[in-house]
Amino acid sequence: MKTHILPALRLSLVFIIIIAFVYPAAIYGIAQLQKDKGEGSKISVKGKVVGFELIGQSFTQARYFQSRPSAVDYNGGGSGGSNKGPTNPEYLAQVEERIAAFQKENPTVNKPAIPSELVTASGSGLDPQISLEAALVQVDRIASTRNIGKEKIKKLVMDIENKPLFGLFGPSTINVLDLNIRLDALK
Amino acid sequence: MNTEILGIVLIFLLAVALAIPLGKYIAKIFGEGKPFAEGFFAPIEKFIFRLSGINPNKQMTWKEHLKALLTINLIWFFWAMLLLMTQSYHFWNPDNNPSMSPDLAFNTAVSFLVNANLQHYSGETGLSYLSQLACITFLQFVTAATGIAACIVVFKAFKEKQGNLLGNFYDYFVKTVLRILLPISVITSVILVFSGVPMTFLGKANIQTIEGVAQQISRGPAAAMIAIKQAGTNGGGFFGVNSAHPLENPTYLTNILENLLIILIPIALIFALGYYLKNKKLSIMIFGVMTIGFLMLLIPSVMQEMQGNKKITDMGISQIHGSMEGKETRFGAAASAFWGVTTTVTSNGSVNAMHDSMTPLSGLSQLMGMMVNAFYGGVGVGFLNFYVFLILAVFISGLMVGRTPEFLGKKIEAREMKIAMLIALLHPLLILGGTALSSFLIVLHQYGWLNNPGYHGFSEMMYEYSSASANNGSGFEGLGDNTPFWNISTGVVLVLARFLPIIGPVAIAGLLAAKKQVPESAGTLKTDTGTFGVMIMAVILIIAALSFFPALTLGPLAEYFSL
Numbered sequence: 001m002k003t004h005i006l007p008a009l010r011l012s013l014v015f016i017i018i019i020a021f022v023y024p025a026a027i028y029g030i031a032q033l034q035k036d037k038g039e040g041s042k043i044s045v046k047g048k049v050v051g052f053e054l055i056g057q058s059f060t061q062a063r064y065f066q067s068r069p070s071a072v073d074y075n076g077g078g079s080g081g082s083n084k085g086p087t088n089p090e091y092l093a094q095v096e097e098r099i100a101a102f103q104k105e106n107p108t109v110n111k112p113a114i115p116s117e118l119v120t121a122s123g124s125g126l127d128p129q130i131s132l133e134a135a136l137v138q139v140d141r142i143a144s145t146r147n148i149g150k151e152k153i154k155k156l157v158m159d160i161e162n163k164p165l166f167g168l169f170g171p172s173t174i175n176v177l178d179l180n181i182r183l184d185a186l187k
Numbered sequence: 188m189n190t191e192i193l194g195i196v197l198i199f200l201l202a203v204a205l206a207i208p209l210g211k212y213i214a215k216i217f218g219e220g221k222p223f224a225e226g227f228f229a230p231i232e233k234f235i236f237r238l239s240g241i242n243p244n245k246q247m248t249w250k251e252h253l254k255a256l257l258t259i260n261l262i263w264f265f266w267a268m269l270l271l272m273t274q275s276y277h278f279w280n281p282d283n284n285p286s287m288s289p290d291l292a293f294n295t296a297v298s299f300l301v302n303a304n305l306q307h308y309s310g311e312t313g314l315s316y317l318s319q320l321a322c323i324t325f326l327q328f329v330t331a332a333t334g335i336a337a338c339i340v341v342f343k344a345f346k347e348k349q350g351n352l353l354g355n356f357y358d359y360f361v362k363t364v365l366r367i368l369l370p371i372s373v374i375t376s377v378i379l380v381f382s383g384v385p386m387t388f389l390g391k392a393n394i395q396t397i398e399g400v401a402q403q404i405s406r407g408p409a410a411a412m413i414a415i416k417q418a419g420t421n422g423g424g425f426f427g428v429n430s431a432h433p434l435e436n437p438t439y440l441t442n443i444l445e446n447l448l449i450i451l452i453p454i455a456l457i458f459a460l461g462y463y464l465k466n467k468k469l470s471i472m473i474f475g476v477m478t479i480g481f482l483m484l485l486i487p488s489v490m491q492e493m494q495g496n497k498k499i500t501d502m503g504i505s506q507i508h509g510s511m512e513g514k515e516t517r518f519g520a521a522a523s524a525f526w527g528v529t530t531t532v533t534s535n536g537s538v539n540a541m542h543d544s545m546t547p548l549s550g551l552s553q554l555m556g557m558m559v560n561a562f563y564g565g566v567g568v569g570f571l572n573f574y575v576f577l578i579l580a581v582f583i584s585g586l587m588v589g590r591t592p593e594f595l596g597k598k599i600e601a602r603e604m605k606i607a608m609l610i611a612l613l614h615p616l617l618i619l620g621g622t623a624l625s626s627f628l629i630v631l632h633q634y635g636w637l638n639n640p641g642y643h644g645f646s647e648m649m650y651e652y653s654s655a656s657a658n659n660g661s662g663f664e665g666l667g668d669n670t671p672f673w674n675i676s677t678g679v680v681l682v683l684a685r686f687l688p689i690i691g692p693v694a695i696a697g698l699l700a701a702k703k704q705v706p707e708s709a710g711t712l713k714t715d716t717g718t719f720g721v722m723i724m725a726v727i728l729i730i731a732a733l734s735f736f737p738a739l740t741l742g743p744l745a746e747y748f749s750l
Contacts, residue, residue: 005262007239011361019329020324020325021320024324034381038385039385039389039392040383050394051396054383054437055434061398068516075402076391077311078427079311080427080428081428081512081540083639084543086545095502116496116511122514125428127516133507164439173517
């Protein structure tokens with residue numbers, strides 16, 4: 001073992017320099033070419049930063065499309081899921097409550113039309129997206145709160161739908177923050 | 188076909204398609220002939236060896252290999268402890284994250300040292316950026332390289348006609364980092380950066396949302412670390428929720444990339460063995476057994492997640508997108524289940540959805556993936572685990588058909604069998620022993636560790652020890668595991684379950700290499716056939732699956748039947 005200590009120490013030192021400094025520096029350098037310089041892409045409205053494109057926000061007002069429930073209340077200083085198991089009675093009661101609350105806020109929606117992701121917490125607690133169905137099911141409420149035609153709002157939703165990758169792979173999604181910003185711009 | 192299913196088929200096919208050339212390349216690096224880009228790498232390696240005072244041509248026996256491996260690992264442990272316990276003094280700590288407590292630092296240092304990456308902290312609040320790079324990222328590279336180097340020692344031993352000189356450990360180690368891990372990581376981090384993953388030394392961003400609420404957003408030099416965490420079957424995430432975090436895994440495309448990296452090197456090493464020994468049939472047999480095992484775990488999990496939670500179906504709402512608790516909209520149920528199984532059959536342990544919230548049969552698949560720990564398995568060590576099962580299968584089938592048990596022309600005798608059996612039984616001992624101990628303590632003292640009652644709570648504890656013993660690192664994260672009991676007990680399991688299963692197979696291979704090669708005859712048991720593949724699968728099922736079955740019925744199976 002003794003014969004190995006010194007070479008192992010020196011080799012470790014060399015690799016600490018390569019891995020912890022040279023390699024990240026190279027990637028950092030390349031990141032400067034990216035549009036946000038690797039700092040995360042911000043979204044601004046009228047010159048004021050209102051969020052990060054990839055980080056979800058909580059929307060509590062009836063005039064905005066809601067995001068999914070979050071176990072960390074969209075605090076991006078941390079992240080987290082509920083980690084509730086599928087048979088946990090306390091958790092199931094909470095889902096029932098969310099369904100009831102959603103029905104109260106959206107009286108025109110039938111229960112079987114409520115997609116489960118609107119009443120279940122995401123993995124990160126920062127999910128920026130909802131499914132197309134989860135957006136459409138909120139259109140009635142938005143239309144009546146804002147006094148805008150349903151068709152107009154529905155069209156807006158359909159326009160910003162993120163289709164599956166190459167039209168073939170994965171689910172289609174709607175970015176809620178993007179949708180709500182466009183909604184505010186709608187006359 | 189459904190776009191979610193197509194997505195996961197694509198990930199698997201891409202991984203295999205890339206693993207074949209990568210395997211060929213790896214075989215060339217450690218075998219004969221001039222590997223790709225020799226002119227670029229050879230001078231750098233020469234320089235590194237000169238700086239370290241190492242002669243890479245000095246041949247080592249299997250014992251010397253292990254001495255070198257264990258010594259350098261010990262140094263890394265102290266380095267990691269030092270960094271983690273002094274974080275409050277670090278530069279590159281814009282969020283002023285505190286130093287770790289000694290028991291948490293011990294658990295973290297050990298768990299990254301053994302390539303498990305069990306995380307009892309959250310990256311956003313638990314680590315400085317210096318720790319993220321100089322402790323975490325550093326260990327993610329070097330421990331992956333340790334596993335691969337050990338695997339190459341075994342490959343070398345297979346090839347040896349009769350002798351005990353098996354190359355140089357440092358040579359394998361340095362080549363692995365420079366020629367395999369770094370290139371893959373550089374390519375991956377660049378793709379990640381351009382997909383929106385941060386690579387910055389700025390601290391948290393503070394903004395006001397459009398509803399006027401203050402929101403903080405954690406950032407950091409994430410892209411460089413995420414690449415190696417995926418490729419080196421490490422799995423410890425930059426952010427608390429790992430690749431479920433939108434800044435760690437922003438799009439479906441990055442999800443494809445990150446997920447295929449989980450299985451890329453483990454599969455490539457199987458093909459590398461075939462190219463290295465010029466025995467493709469053996470590779471195909473091993474790949475076949477592993478893939479069948481993998482699919483047996485994958486298919487039920489994907490089906491269950493896409494079907495959704497029956498308890499929620501009963502509430503009368505729509506579950507067209509499957510069970511979505513703990514999942515991200517951009518990945519969907521199928522890709523989350525696929526990731527969950529790939530990350531547990533290999534010892535990766537990164538997650539893109541919360542395993543604790545998945546349906547019971549997915550939990551079962553994930554637990555079994557870790558309990559077998561050899562369907563692809565971790566980089567290097569996955570093959571070592573499989574090798575133990577293979578030795579057992581050779582011996583048992585040799586006895587059954589009355590032939591001398593031989594593998595690649597070397598006779599397997601009592602000594603090798605004893606080592607193999609001890610290693611095979613260590614894993615159930617650590618998992619079941621740990622689970623029994625924690626279950627006893629929780630009944631005795633009513634600790635508030637569990638996030639879920641009943642069967643699922645039991646699964647949370649069993650998952651934690653399975654993850655520790657498989658050096659996996661994922662968790663049923665509801666478990667309140669940052670306590671001295673969990674930090675220390677899983678820390679001990681992590682160490683035992685890493686180093687003994689490296690020492691055992693390297694010893695067996697070393698012992699076999701020193702034996703005289705027996706020429707193949709009509710009496711030789713063929714080890715590269717489908718029939719022998721069935722034998723290995725039977726051994727895996729008997730040893731791994733059956734020893735865990737009683738415990739599994741108390742956890743995920745009982746929960747499934749209570750739905």
